[in-house]
Amino acid sequence: AQSVTQLGSHVSVSEGALVLLRCNYSSSVPPYLFWYVQYPNQGLQLLLKYTTGATLVKGINGFEAEFKKSETSFHLTKPSAHMSDAAEYFCAVSVPLSFQGAQKLVFGQGTRLTINP
Amino acid sequence: EAGVTQFPSHSVIEKGQTVTLRCDPISGHDNLYWYRRVMGKEIKFLLHFVKESKQDESGMPNNRFLAERTGGTYSTLKVQPAELEDSGVYFCASSPRRTSGKETQYFGPGTRLLVL
Numbered sequence: 001a002q003s004v005t006q007l008g009s010h011v012s013v014s015e016g017a018l019v020l021l022r023c024n025y026s027s028s029v030p031p032y033l034f035w036y037v038q039y040p041n042q043g044l045q046l047l048l049k050y051t052t053g054a055t056l057v058k059g060i061n062g063f064e065a066e067f068k069k070s071e072t073s074f075h076l077t078k079p080s081a082h083m084s085d086a087a088e089y090f091c092a093v094s095v096p097l098s099f100q101g102a103q104k105l106v107f108g109q110g111t112r113l114t115i116n117p
Numbered sequence: 118e119a120g121v122t123q124f125p126s127h128s129v130i131e132k133g134q135t136v137t138l139r140c141d142p143i144s145g146h147d148n149l150y151w152y153r154r155v156m157g158k159e160i161k162f163l164l165h166f167v168k169e170s171k172q173d174e175s176g177m178p179n180n181r182f183l184a185e186r187t188g189g190t191y192s193t194l195k196v197q198p199a200e201l202e203d204s205g206v207y208f209c210a211s212s213p214r215r216t217s218g219k220e221t222q223y224f225g226p227g228t229r230l231l232v233l
Contacts, residue, residue, distance in 0.1 A: 004159075032219055043121065044208065044224035051219040090160065094219075097165055099172040102148065104162040105222060 002027045002095045006108035014116045019078040021111050023065075023091035026072065032094035033074045034105065035065055039087045047089070050074065061085070081115050088112045119143070121225035123209050129231045135197040138228045140209030142191070147214040149192050150222060151184060155205040166192060167214075199232045206230070 007022040025031055032051050036044040048059025055067040061084075065076045074091060089112075092105040122141045130136050142149050151163040163182070164174035168189035177184070181200070186192040196203050206229050210222040 034221075036224070041226070043226040044210075046221050046223075049219075049221065097173045098175075099165065099167060102165055102167065102172060103220075104150065104165065104173075104176075105152075105160075106162070107160040109159045 002031070002093050002106050004091050004093050004106055004108035006089075006091050006111050008111055009109060010112050010114065012114040012116060013081050015083055016080050019063075019076070019081045019085065019113065021076040021089050021091075021113065023074045023076065023108060024072055025074060025091070025093045027093055032103075033065075033067060034092040034094070035059065035063070035074075035076050036090045036092065037087045038090065044090065047076070081113075083115050083117070086113060086115045121209055121211055121223050123207075123225040123228050125228060126226065127229045127231075129233065130199055131233050132201055133198045135195065136199055136230060138194045138196075138207050138230070140192045140194070140225060142209070142211030143223055145213070146211035146223070147189070148212040148222075149186060150210040150212075151192070151194055152208040152210065153205050154208070154227075155202070158205075160208065163194075196230075199230075201232050204230055204232045 003026045005024045034049045035047040048057045050057045050067045058064045063078045088110050090110050091108040094103045124139045149166040154160040162176040165172050166186045183195045206227040208227045209225045212220045212222045
């Protein structure tokens, strides 16, 4: 069964430092992978996704993630953290449902990112 | 274009009461999903609609939960009677008709339910 593990429920970095949020997945089929972000009092917003093609995926707000099949990983990075990046981040894998073409998302536990001034 | 909206944003009820959550998907999105995050746990799938048809409810925890999608537009999720373990954040998401697993699901802000 497909699953997602996010290492570290809380990550704290200094403003301007590298952000690295780890995500490992388990999937019996080629995975479709997603990173979502939830800012305080808001819904989940898509940061980026990997479906096929280039393994380095660029998203919004300067974030990017690299799909590494050999490591079953999809880690999220940003070269320089900004105070506005403080939020909770969720990694997810797409899992087919019974209805053709439909899919559900299986999420990791989430990582809360804190930015220190 | 309006995003996915959910109502209410917060709900506090007592054990045994009934609560109904509403979700309005993005206009034209045939797929509608409900998810739930219990405190300290991951977000989990509850069920999936295509238009008004309930396609997959494999994630529904028990028969105290009833979801409907009238006319293929908005959806409601009723919990009756509510139990303490139903507390959490209920998210709704929608996506366009043609799904291949690659499409983005657009999420609402969630309803925070607290059962006392």
